[in-house]
Amino acid sequence: MFENLSERLSKTLKTVTGRGRLTEDNIKETLREVRMALLEADVALPVVKAFIANVKARAVGTEVNKSLSPGQVFLKIVQSELEAAMGEGNVPLNLNAQPPAVILMAGLQGAGKTTSVGKLARFLRERQKKKVLVVSADVYRPAAIKQLETLAQEVEVDFFPSSTDQDPVAIAEAAIAHGRKQFYDVLLVDTAGRLAIDADMMAEIQRLHESVKPVETLFVVDAMTGQDAANTAKAFSDALPLTGVILTKTDGDARGGAALSIRHITGKPIKFLGVGEKNDALEPFHPDRVASRILGMGDVLSLIEEVERKVDKEKAEKVARKVMSKGKFSLEDFRDQLVQMRDMGGMMGLLDKMPGMGKMTDQIKGQMDDKMTLRMEAIINSMTPKERQHPDLIKGSRKRRIAMGSGTQVQDVNKLLKQFLQMQKMMKKMKGGGMAKMMRGLGGKLPPGMFPGR
Structure with a gap:
């Protein structure tokens, strides 16, 4: 998300550098470009007008701090206004209610509502250690009920059965009664979606809301519909006391x-943001982190949280001990690194969160895209266990067999082996105290403050 906006803003904000003072004249062109960038990103016109007015009011006449260039001052103002436009900070779910805390999910058909119920159920079970029950009150689509049942099994939460001949309110009330008896912490209620907003749909969901009295009423909307998403959210917000929004399909x-x-x-x-198709691809929304990513400054906090959550620490420590003591690093270790990288959203997902990498992404895409990491995994999987431990055995006929087994070319196998040998050499240097020496050598090339003790 935000690739186009990020690219435009990065180019635009460069033009303000080198000024001794920010004046109305020297930021007029920049503000015009920022305005165009926001409109091209399909930001609603009232939002663009308010944003530009706020930036202009704060920027004009601002004296440049001694340690900052005008470009940096302006960048700080733009970042601060982006955060303000999206909300001051992360707003967590309010689950302070007599169990089960009921969360009602609303939205149009095709927005990813049922999928979001599954993702949110997993999020609550894994990260907040809640006992979760899900129920479908969508009596118009039997497939929706079955889909939620399947998702519940996948994310390891309980499903309360319902059928198309029942009343949505009766379904929800029965699920709440069951939730109380079985001591569930949270009940997620999936509701019927429509292809467009209609009076019947609104009347039904209002009746449901009045009956179940949820602590959270979340509107699920597709990010790819742009400012239409905001207008649809407004229509639902007028009809229902919404407490928040889940923005889906942000990866597209x-x-x-x-x-x-x-x-x-x-x-x-x-x-929350839906950031992919997998059932764990749901991230809490942090306006400050998103603003940082829009301006190409990365999102280190989200990256750290993702590493903490998804990296197999035992496996990583085992590989580290092996490398430090023996200088050994096998193709199986290499494959494990590729798998873990993919679990964290792939190479491009990681680069997107790293400071300064936004501009490099296009250059790197051709060399290290996510399809390439899958191809590398397939090549390693086509090797025998012995070949993975002793890659020097892989010669002509073996290379042809591995290429055929992985659906690749011999030159792809050669390329992988070359990359692996380079990594293996680097790992050997880390044996014993090599890592400390390498970091000391690197320290002289890093900016001040990047290396401990400097």
Whole structure:
């Protein structure tokens, strides 16, 4: 998300550098470019007008701090206003209620509502250690009930059965009664979606809301619909007392207009982002981190949290001990690194969160995209256990067999072996105290403050 906006803003903000003072004249062109960038990102016009007015009011006449260039001052103002547009901070779910805390999910058909119920159920079970029950009150689509049942099994939460001949309110009330008896912490209620907003749909969900009295009413909306997402959210917000928004399919949205518009138009916070198809691809929404990513400054906090959550620490420590004591690093170790990288959103997902990498992404894409890491995994999987431990055995006929087994070319096998040998050489240097020496050598090349003790 935000690739186009990030690229435009990065180019635009360079033009303000080298000024001794920010004046109305020297930022006029920059503000015009920022305005165009936001409109192209499909940000709603009232949001763009308010954003530009706020930036202009704060920037004009600002004296440049001795340690900062005008470009940096302006960048700080833009970042601060981006955060303000999206909300001041992360707004967590409010689960302070007599168990089970009921969360009602609303939205249009096709927005990813049922999938989001599954993702949120997993999030609550894994990260907040809650006992979760899910139920479908979508009596118009039998497939939706079955889909939620399947998702519940996948994310290891309990499913309360329902059928198309029942009343949605009766389904929800029965699920709440069951939740109380079985001591569930949270009940997620999936509701019927429509292809467009209609009076019947709104009347039904209002009746459901009145009956179950949820602690959270979340509106699920597709980010790829741009400012239409904000307008739809406004229509739901007028009909229901929404407490927040889940923005889905953000991995397929290069513009980001919905994220910048929703808070301003509805007054409701975005609480989560759907960032992929997997059932763990749900991230709490942090306006400050997203603003940082838009401006190409990365998102180190999210990266650290992801590493903490998804890296197999025991396996990583085992490989580290082996490398430090014997200088050994096998193709199996290499494959494990590739798998863990993929679990964290792939190479491009990691680069997106690293400071300064936004501009490099396009150059690197061709050399190290996620399809390439999958191809590398396939090549290693086509080797025998002996070949993975002793890659020097892999000669002509073996290479042809591995290429055929992995659906690749011999030159792909050669390329992987070359990359592996380079990594193996680096790992050997880390044996004993080699790592400390390498870091000391690198320390002289890093900026001040990047190396401990400097």
